[in-house]
Amino acid sequence: MDDIPVRPARIQDVAAAAGVSVSTVSNVLNRPERVNERTAARVRDAVAALDYVPHPGAAGLRTGHSSSIGLVLPDITNTFYSRIARGAADAAYDHGYSLVLCHSADAPEREQGYFTMLVEQRAVGAVVVPLSADPTRLSRLRERGIPLVLADRAMSAEDGCSVSVDDIAGGRIAVQHLLERGARDILVVNGERAIRQCADRYQGARQAVRSRREARVEQVVAKEMTVAYGLEIARRLDDLPDGVFCTNDFLAAGLCHGLAERGVRIPDEVQVVGYGDLDIASFVGTPLSTVHQPVEDLGRAAVEMLLDEVEARAEHAHEARVFAPGLVVRDSTRPASGG
Amino acid sequence: MDDIPVRPARIQDVAAAAGVSVSTVSNVLNRPERVNERTAARVRDAVAALDYVPHPGAAGLRTGHSSSIGLVLPDITNTFYSRIARGAADAAYDHGYSLVLCHSADAPEREQGYFTMLVEQRAVGAVVVPLSADPTRLSRLRERGIPLVLADRAMSAEDGCSVSVDDIAGGRIAVQHLLERGARDILVVNGERAIRQCADRYQGARQAVRSRREARVEQVVAKEMTVAYGLEIARRLDDLPDGVFCTNDFLAAGLCHGLAERGVRIPDEVQVVGYGDLDIASFVGTPLSTVHQPVEDLGRAAVEMLLDEVEARAEHAHEARVFAPGLVVRDSTRPASGG
The missing domain is CATH 3.40.50.2300 (Response regulator)
Known part of the structure; x- marks a missing residue:
């Protein structure tokens, strides 16, 4: 904390200054009707104090490199994957990156084809939901030289970041x-x-x-x-x-x-x-x-971990983040007995 | 037909030469197991004869401009929209373009924010499923100067291309x-x-x-x-x-x-x-x-109409394409009576 780098404020800085989550900052900027007025005022004060520019696309243009992230999924019409995509798209938008949808259609050649495309278009990195855990395939992906975060698949933190549900x-x-x-x-x-x-x-x-x-x-x-x-x-x-x-x-x-x-x-x-x-x-x-x-959270976290690696290379440490599932109780189990 | 422009072969050219659909060409290239051998051979012959390069990303790099297309949707977790996205992603991949997923989250400001981003990133165009038919919003989108195709909304062909279901x-x-x-x-x-x-x-x-x-x-x-x-x-x-x-x-x-x-x-x-x-x-x-x-077809057609406008500016004519729905008969209606 004693060596603050001189760089444009990021959404996380605003969140920290206002004492709220990144999602809340995003809501104040994009969906203000969802946030109570007192919180919104605190966020707006932090935005002003830090001279934060929420303009989409700005972060990528600012750093001088491409501002797109690949999202490689087996099938976007599967709800699990489309919820990952929603979380990832929200996070990319909040940070000023565009999200390139790569629909691998369960075909390994096509997954590879997308990686070629992402490399050619100089994407800053990719969030990948791999088709299978085939380790040679995964290592080939990493050899392409762009940072990767694996989603829905835990990985040793030595190899890179990953997000999964327990x-x-x-x-x-x-x-x-x-x-x-x-x-x-x-x-x-x-x-x-x-x-x-x-x-x-x-x-x-x-x-x-x-x-x-x-x-x-x-x-x-x-x-x-x-x-x-x-x-x-x-x-x-x-x-x-x-x-x-x-x-x-x-x-x-x-x-x-x-x-x-x-x-x-x-x-x-x-x-x-x-x-x-x-x-x-x-x-x-x-x-x-x-x-x-918490699938949307998984998608959001994957993008944020990827951007941490991209934007803060030296400081970045790989992490295998595991999310906890929860129980939703409806009618197919008995109500809790009193006493 | 008497004035064929000199340009690299596109997937449509291959399809026409082989007498098959664009999807069949795509299948031969990406999912050959789905195509019978005789058809596949005909497609491979056409690919060779036309010197067609199916390499993803190649088409965009070839033309010298950006190779991304925006897809602006209210909510990617809604099956109707995720099926549009699948069709659009498949078509973009087949033509060597990347598809930028823009999740407008039902917020007009955010929809506008995405347009700013697409303009900054020099996207070649966008397929937009508009939140509402508010004509001032739609015209503001068109004023941004990038070609648009509206999906799930019929529009006068004077104003641009659109795809919808009847x-x-x-x-x-x-x-x-x-x-x-x-x-x-x-x-x-x-x-x-x-x-x-x-x-x-x-x-x-x-x-x-x-x-x-x-x-x-x-x-x-x-x-x-x-x-x-x-x-x-x-x-x-x-x-x-x-x-x-x-x-x-x-x-x-x-x-x-x-x-x-x-x-x-x-x-x-x-x-x-x-x-x-x-x-x-x-x-x-x-x-x-x-x-x-036929929602996937809608997404695919939207991308192909957009690329026709982008790649063949002078020859392009706007079109309001309307798809026909079909009936799926299951158990909630009576079987057809014999005789």
């Missing part, structure tokens, strides 16, 4: 919730073991059950994590468990539908928890209790 | 389907009249009913086009119609749920058609018959 914690809080509401015979409806998120969520589920002597957990693996497979599993279950944790909301929606077909009452006979808090979770017949992931 | 036709085919499957007493569950799409869909519905002497149509307007309002309307209906056309799938999902609560059988007693073909349409209790919009 899936073990997610599985744990889902099953803890079932146990707290009285379930003892837990079924985990999961995707393929090879999917890292699925393995982690099941590990969390087992951790939760281990802490309860009288509880037990079993797993059934769906070939695909879709509504149709959830439905199929519900139809074929011989012995009903009293709690089901589905590792995504599609499986949970299908499972609930299949249980309803059999006349099973949710949550009285079987309680169900999903994962993801997708739109569908509140649309299905029985609104789903589910695990919420 | 909502009158969409309303018409939805209600025609209900009439063909035997419904005669049609209820339209609609959003506010001020929403252009809602007014158009209702107009189409009335056109369909007018052609059947014994049929009649009534409208109920939901305050918001959400599952909750659809549910509420189903609960409050005094006289049941035998066909309901909901002008979006959220209303339809809520309505079906509310009818099921009352013990009304779908489609035996009431047939329901939604609009949009969102994911939710196939997830709800009774999978919805609904109107499908």
Whole structure:
């Protein structure tokens, strides 16, 4: 703090001076109706005092290099990825960078093609949601010489920054919730073991059950994590468990539908928890209790970590930032019992 | 055709030479497994004959100006917009341009801020899904001097290019389907009249009913086009119609749920058609018959029309391209009767 570099004020400086978050500063500048007047006045004072220029594009032009960031995603129409994109776009806008949407369409050649393009256009860096954790692919990306932040994938901080959500914690809080509401015979409806998120969520589920002597957990693996497979599993279950944790909301929606077909009452006979808090979770017949992931925050943090690396090269330290998921309680689990 | 300009081959030239669509050329280059070998060989021959360079970024670098296109959207997490983005990103990639994602977050100031950024970064043009049809706003955008294509909004071809889906036709085919499957007493569950799409869909519905002497149509307007309002309307209906056309799938999902609560059988007693073909349409209790919009095509066409304007200035003629919606038949309407 005793060696303040002489540089134009950034949005973080304004946030620090006003004692608010970067998002609040952004809201005051762009969506003032969302901020109460007293806070807004404090932010405006800080903007004036620091001579902060919120003009979009200005930061990039100021530093003399290109002002674009690549965002490489497998599929922008998947809600998980479009929420990352929203958080990333908001952060890029706040910092005066443009965000180049790179839709890799699940094709490795195309992912590489986008990297060639980003290098040619002298993008300052990229946020990448990799198609797979194939380490040779990732290292080839890094060899291109532009800073990268990986999203939705934890990475050793030696190799670069990454942002991800803690899936073990997610599985744990889902099953803890079932146990707290009285379930003892837990079924985990999961995707393929090879999917890292699925393995982690099941590990969390087992951790939760281990802490309860009288509880037990079993797993059934769906070939695909879709509504149709959830439905199929519900139809074929011989012995009903009293709690089901589905590792995504599609499986949970299908499972609930299949249980309803059999006349099973949710949550009285079987309680169900999903994962993801997708739109569908509140649309299905029985609104789903589910695990919420702070996905927009992930996208925003990825861009901000990338810009920290770009703008403050010497001071920058790589970080593997892990976000905590939370629980959203709806009708597919029992209300907390009084007392 | 007698005055062919000397310029590097574009993907359209390859498509024309091979007698296939631009998408097929793109597939051969990026996703060859999707194309049969005979077609792929024809495309590769055309690529060789025309010396076509599919290298991403190359087209923009070649012409000596920036190679980015802005895509200005109200909200990337809305499926309608993310599907536009996917189509636009695919087209931009195929033509060697980068697509800058501008998430206007429903804020006019921010939409303007993005335009300032695109001008500063010398984007070749922008595809804009405008927040509202406010004509002064749209003309201010055009005054910025970069070519624009409006998406999801028809515009006089004198003012520039636009792409949209024919909502009158969409309303018409939805209600025609209900009439063909035997419904005669049609209820339209609609959003506010001020929403252009809602007014158009209702107009189409009335056109369909007018052609059947014994049929009649009534409208109920939901305050918001959400599952909750659809549910509420189903609960409050005094006289049941035998066909309901909901002008979006959220209303339809809520309505079906509310009818099921009352013990009304779908489609035996009431047939329901939604609009949009969102994911939710196939997830709800009774999978919805609904109107499908070719939204990816819209995004792709918008980028290609913009590039036509940019790359072929003198030859370019503005066009208001209107796409036709289609019907997806699922379980919420009766099967076609034999004979």
